[in-house]
Amino acid sequence: MLRRSGLCMNLEAFCCGFLSLFPKVFVLTVLLWALYGTISELHSHLGLSAASLVFSGLLLSLYLLSMYSYFQVVVVGPGSPLDFPELRLTGGTSTNDHYLLPELNEQNETLLSPRRAPPMEVLVTHTIEKGEPYLRWCPKCNVWKPDRCHHCSNCKRCFLQMDHHCPWFSCCIGFRNHKFFIQFLLYVFVFCGYVLAISLYFLYDFFVKEQYAEHQYLSLTLVFLAVVSFAFFLSVGCFAGFLVYLMLRNLTTIEFQDLRWNYLGDHSAEYEYDSTGKKKSVANFYDLGLKRNWTAVMGDTWWHWLLPISATDEKLTGYKNGLNFEVDEEVFDKYCQNLQLQDRLNAQLMEYRDQLRGRRNQ
Incomplete structure (x- = not known):
């Protein structure tokens, strides 16, 4: 029984690791293939001309920016209140997820909770219940939760200004990596638009000059580049536009859903x-x-x-x-x-x- 349990745990860990690694490898592979295919077509049609080198350099720059911002999203992470020792709670358990704030003074500050009182830096709360400000805390992470902080059931951790959990990054998007996430989408949007423009230009040139009549073959790489880049250009562009719209309204995806569908109760x-x-x-x-x-x-x-x-x-x-x-x-x-x-x-x-x-x- 112990061996089976250990085997199941190892299998579960392997599956989780594979599923978290797959989207990273997929994104890296698709963008790398698009980079290689486009540069190959540029050199095939333009040779080692100045125009070919300039176009290739711009494409490589966009690719490097995309990859760097992608890894920044993963490495930097969304940020968590657990990163601040001052926000961690000690001792005691409760099923409540919030704490009403009375008027603080030297006499009652230690009576706020069986735990240590919240630090003054996070007492500037704009969360209201029953007409009074209150601070939330997470019984799972055992930490004070600032405004706009949420607990992710996938990551099993609280994150600052959580936007959403993204399967393509296998992590949450929050306060610290929100900027990198939006930049990644914009870089990929421009990258795909650039690849699409180059591939369509060469395809247009092939048919207008009737190169097929001279027994020249149509490059399947160009066709696949045009189709794939158009699909990514459209989908990533729509998603990036939506997130930029939310950013300009200072809303997260969770807050947008809350306002739109009233997920969190009475509004x-x-x-x-x-x-x-x-x-x-x-x-x-x-x-x-x-x-x-x-x-x-x-x-x-x-x-x-x-x-x-x-x-x-x-x-x-x-x-x-x-x-x-x-x-x-x-x-x-x-x-x-x-x-x-x-x-x-x-x-x-x-x-x-x-x-x-x-x-x-x-």
């Missing part, structure tokens, strides 16, 4: 009513405008935008650590007012319901 506070009684949605309080939303992810300078270099840090202070986030204070205040109004309405409805029950029992 009454996210709506308000105008003077005519028409329902309209309250703006996202993380939305700081197009420019600030862009720089929050991509960095402050143009070389951060173009090159796969990090725009985050691990300091406990500031807004580049994934622990604290700037918000539109006006929108956040409106959101809090709506929450308080909703709580008052709910309390009045419950009071009215209790009165009706009391009258019926009399």
Whole structure:
């Protein structure tokens, strides 16, 4: 029985390792084949001319940028609150996943929890429950969870500003590698568009000059390059456009799904009513405008935008650590007012319901 259990565990580990390795090998192989095939066609049609060398150099540069950003996504990772020793909890267990924050002072700071009180750096929370701010914590990771932090069931770990779990990288996309992920998609989009343009040009030239009439054969490599590059150009372009759209709204994929499908329960506070009684949605309080939303992810300078270099840090202070986030204070205040109004309405409805029950029992 022990041998079978060990064999099953080894087989499971092998399958998991293979499945996590396969997408990496697939992406590397497809891009490498596209690079080799396109450069071969360039040299076949243009020889060792200056144009051929320039086109090949540009293609190689895009390939290297794509590969470097891909490995940065995997190596850097999304970032986790477990990376900060100050956020780790010690002792005690609970099924609750949040903690209401009372007014802190020297007398009650140690009474917050059987665990150590949360560090002041993460007390700037914009998560509200019952009209009061609260900090969430993960009973599985035993760590405080800042705003926009979520636990991944696949990775079995909490990640900062988690966007989604990507099977093509076998890891999660979050605060630290979000920039590299978007850059990888944009690099691949341009790379595929470049390969598609070159292959279509040579195919067009083959048929316009009627080279088939001179008993010349059509290169199947060109045909496959055109088909594969078009498929990747279209699919990657749509996905990259969607993620850039979310980035410019300062939304993660999880938050977008939450707003669209109300996955996380009641969202009454996210709506308000105008003077005519028409329902309209309250703006996202993380939305700081197009420019600030862009720089929050991509960095402050143009070389951060173009090159796969990090725009985050691990300091406990500031807004580049994934622990604290700037918000539109006006929108956040409106959101809090709506929450308080909703709580008052709910309390009045419950009071009215209790009165009706009391009258019926009399």
